[in-house]
Amino acid sequence: MTPPRRHLWIAAAIWAVLSIVGAVLVAGIQIIPVIASREAGIENSAFVLLAVLSVPVLMFVVVGLAYSAIWFRANGDEADGPPIHGHRGFQAAWLGISFALVIGLFAYGAAGLVDIRGAQTADFEVQVSAEQWAWHFTYPSTGATSKELHIPVGQRVHIVINSDDVIHSFWVPAFGIKQDAVPGRTTEIYVTATVAGTYPGLCAELCGFGHTNMRFTTVVSNRAALKAWLRKQKPGSEGSQPPPSGSESAS
Template structure:
């Protein structure tokens, strides 16, 4: 009886929370190293405090004057901890930068947060609310924005937390390493029903995920819907290849360097596309007049994400002639 209880306790005991992604593994390793280093430093300080408190207590017969300088000792206790904490900083910075360098084979998932739910859409057009299905061992790229207040996409088991800010896109990527269901929270107070803004991430085998993704999906893909909106909004009248209007070409736009009228240059990303649709006079392309009207109030966040997916689909393979 006691043996079974001890076995269950040992099986349930975890020094750290459940880890279910490559991000979590890296974060846990860094956290453990930092915990050990800080613990060793704290222990050393405590031992030194106790030692000096006992040795130099009142009434003890010890020399208290003519303290000699030990340059090597001073340099040692200053530079060695400094070097160790610089290593920790570099380690953490490398992990942070890696989190935002999306692998080229990552599956895109578009996320819109609103009071008080998570709306998610996959590349083939399949939609989810408060659920995210992903395959095991496959990188997944989340492109996220908010429709109203600031929200925060938080999956503790993945060690992922990213704020979603109205008016801009944020993103990150992860690779799930464990099958199962994992809790999804909003970690930023967003109104009266904030505590009810819950969801789950379901990690499936790749075969099961492919069947789930293709089941009951009779709607167009996200890029196809984006192309339809591209034509409905009249974008093709100016930006199509055969248009007589002098407007920038959009094929393969995302990831391309764009030179602006004010002399600046930037790499076109999702935020640039969003601003070009809603605030067309913000970043005017060099050689073009600022005559494009704003589509603010005419397109939803889902429409903008579909347009972005369409523009991504126009990218040509490396080395292909333009």
């Protein structure tokens, strides 16, 4: 007969080994498929931390269950085992560790949120107008308009969002940002793109028959290329775009 303490140590050792191996494996994965902004990087590290910390919790349950099922299997006897009452140390550890995990994750998440949403300053501004079923982008620095979103790499961009009809949602998955476009109200979001390239954007709020096709392309380029592109856009050339101010129309 193995003494009970020995079982505890063996199970704890298996738990520790599986937790470390699992945490190392999970720590290496990128959870957001494409990361092209500072914000998406912060979010990905939060997801990874959450996944890493969940491994020892999962293993605690799995190892406890599997070890008991193998070593303490009762053949044919289906009666309940004797109840265990009031183990103060165990209860304190259970509550203490759970509390520390939750508060620690909350603190990490809150710091990340402040990092993403905190500073309300930007180097570049774009106004976004959503309607059934299209996106329009206006660049206040030149008055240019476009159907694609063009922003500079490595600079904090202020995106100001309005809707002409129903609720839409501005979403660029690679940037890790999503913001509702609400009729009669201006919403905003900030992003710092870190990798030049072209990224898909889409409406993330079911907004009617054409919702599926309410997509746009985001082009991230260096400041010089962006300036050259902006110079080529004639102000208001995009057509159906109303002037940037007073464009909210209630319908």
